[in-house]
Amino acid sequence: MKTQPVLTQYSYRLSGLLWMYKQCIKTIKGHFRFRTNGAIVHLFCGGQLIYTDQYWVKLTSQVSISDVELMQQIAQKDQAALSGLYGRYGSLVYSLALRVLQNTQLAEEVTQDTFLDVWHHPDKWDASKGQLSSWLLTVTRYTAIDRLRKTLRRPETDLDEARTVTENDWIHDPLWQDGQLLRSLLVKLPIDQRQLIEMAFFGGMTHSELAAASNLPLGTVKTRVRMGLQKLKGLWQESTKE
Amino acid sequence: MEQIDQSSLCEALEELVPAYGLGAADADERAFFEANLVHCPEVAAELAEYAAIKAALHYSTPLVSPPAGLENRLMAAVQAAPTTTTPMLPVPNKWTIRRWDVRTLLTAAAILLFIASNAFWIIRSIQGYDQYQHTEHVSSAEQAQVLAVVGSGRSKLVWLNAVNKSVPLPPSATLTCDPTGKIALLYVKNFPVTPPGKVYQLWMRHDGTPINIGTFKVDTAGTNTLIFSAPLSINTFDSAGITIEPAEGSPQPTGEAIVRGALTY
Numbered sequence: 001m002k003t004q005p006v007l008t009q010y011s012y013r014l015s016g017l018l019w020m021y022k023q024c025i026k027t028i029k030g031h032f033r034f035r036t037n038g039a040i041v042h043l044f045c046g047g048q049l050i051y052t053d054q055y056w057v058k059l060t061s062q063v064s065i066s067d068v069e070l071m072q073q074i075a076q077k078d079q080a081a082l083s084g085l086y087g088r089y090g091s092l093v094y095s096l097a098l099r100v101l102q103n104t105q106l107a108e109e110v111t112q113d114t115f116l117d118v119w120h121h122p123d124k125w126d127a128s129k130g131q132l133s134s135w136l137l138t139v140t141r142y143t144a145i146d147r148l149r150k151t152l153r154r155p156e157t158d159l160d161e162a163r164t165v166t167e168n169d170w171i172h173d174p175l176w177q178d179g180q181l182l183r184s185l186l187v188k189l190p191i192d193q194r195q196l197i198e199m200a201f202f203g204g205m206t207h208s209e210l211a212a213a214s215n216l217p218l219g220t221v222k223t224r225v226r227m228g229l230q231k232l233k234g235l236w237q238e239s240t241k242e
Numbered sequence: 243m244e245q246i247d248q249s250s251l252c253e254a255l256e257e258l259v260p261a262y263g264l265g266a267a268d269a270d271e272r273a274f275f276e277a278n279l280v281h282c283p284e285v286a287a288e289l290a291e292y293a294a295i296k297a298a299l300h301y302s303t304p305l306v307s308p309p310a311g312l313e314n315r316l317m318a319a320v321q322a323a324p325t326t327t328t329p330m331l332p333v334p335n336k337w338t339i340r341r342w343d344v345r346t347l348l349t350a351a352a353i354l355l356f357i358a359s360n361a362f363w364i365i366r367s368i369q370g371y372d373q374y375q376h377t378e379h380v381s382s383a384e385q386a387q388v389l390a391v392v393g394s395g396r397s398k399l400v401w402l403n404a405v406n407k408s409v410p411l412p413p414s415a416t417l418t419c420d421p422t423g424k425i426a427l428l429y430v431k432n433f434p435v436t437p438p439g440k441v442y443q444l445w446m447r448h449d450g451t452p453i454n455i456g457t458f459k460v461d462t463a464g465t466n467t468l469i470f471s472a473p474l475s476i477n478t479f480d481s482a483g484i485t486i487e488p489a490e491g492s493p494q495p496t497g498e499a500i501v502r503g504a505l506t507y
Contacts (some may be wrong), residue, residue, distance in 0.1 A: 079320055086313050094308035096300060104309070111308060112316050119320055137300035170305065179301020186302070200266035201299050207261060207268050222261065229260035233291055236298075 067132040100144035145204035185235040193228030252282035263292025283467040402503040421477035433460040443487040446479040
């Protein structure tokens with residue numbers, strides 16, 4: 001691994017970390033992250049290890065640039081901050097857009113629109129109402145469903161062939177863990193219930209729209225959605241109480 | 243008769259709450275749900291659970307790397323766009339509220355209307371803490387907060403169960419809250435009407451010490467729904483319980499707990 005000597009001149013205090021962060025996203029335009037392994041810290045930029053030190057004392061997520069700070073920088077039209085935001089949430093946003101649209105081109109357009117919307121209107125996010133990732137995904141889902149309804153293009157992407165990320169920064173995030181737990185529980189539902197639930201959420205369909213799309217009687221759709229969600233809630237409660 | 247009608251109504255809402263929570267209810271179903279939810283606080287608590295599932299569904303997709311050139315295209319589009327700085331965060335704005343979740347906000351508005359019209363949300367302080375003293379008068383912001391929490395996906399539901407389970411209809415209570423916040427929704431049911439000169443008092447235990455949260459009464463059906471603001475974040479408390487105390491309340495619990503439970507999420 002190549003070490004950049006200039007970075008080692010800086011302490012691992014907040015100022016040094018922020019400097020390295022800015023160097024990373026401004027000059028390399030890469031995704032900055034750090035990992036600790038006991039007393040050793042590794043700093044990565046754009047996937048490359050740029051700094052390591054065994055005298056690491058304590059580094060918690062609070063010294064990382066927070067979402068609020070990042071959004072404040074975006075409000076000041078700092079393009080590096082938007083790049084940093086994309087590095088942090090780009091995969092998450094794109095993944096949801098792709099799941100809804102099942103079309104890579106449309107998913108790219110929705111991802112770009114979502115981040116452009118953040119760039120132009122960062123004040124739409126209210127930190128007191130929830131985490132940035134939750135808000136971004138809510139906006140992404142609405143945007144993608146709107147696009148799905150307007151477009152005549154049909155799904156064309158084989159999701160199995162999409163480049164699934166095997167290792168990601170989200171693996172320790174409680175929200176991500178909850179989502180992945182839910183994904184594992186969904187497959188325990190009868191297929192006819194699961195499909196309707198997924199069509200409702202990812203396709204933005206109501207009971208009547210589900211009935212029309214699936215050629216099922218409305219009453220059958222309602223029963224399956226209700227029973228599926230009740231079962232999912234039971235599984236969810238069981239799993240989260242363990 | 244009224245009880246039977248309300249029971250049937252709540253059963254209908256309970257059937258609808260999963261689809262409503264997911265956003266799959268049709269327009270007429272949504273209208274019915276929102277118009278009648280105010281009569282069934284239990285359903286509101288259940289809605290919070292489905293809202294949590296809906297929130298988690300956003301994170302349930304496999305993570306896929308975006309194409310390498312997408313970031314460049316995004317940054318090119320940014321550079322091509324006119325630049326004007328934006329006011330500092332956070333700035334509440336109508337669009338944010340609308341896009342955040344229209345249905346949740348509608349539901350919150352419906353509950354809020356019910357709360358305002360019935361004044362059942364008031365929980366009275368007896369300790370004279372400043373934050374309690376103004377609870378009765380300026381808690382509309384707190385109401386809005388807790389009702390937003392109900393549908394935010396961050397809320398948790400904690401049950402406080404009857405200490406004496408041998409009675410035919412054991413009393414129970416639920417706390418719906420964002421554990422990292424101080425605002426919570428308390429719903430009690432099957433509570434006996436308190437005798438004259440007595441009230442119920444809610445306690446939350448912090449480091450082994452019971453902290454007074456406030457006093458309340460129940461209606462003739464044994465129910466009530468209240469909003470309260472704890473002095474500390476909810477997740478700093480270990481457990482909660484409700485006792486019967488004199489009308490002016492007590493500095494420490496003196497009666498046997500009616501319900502109690504650990505605050506685990």
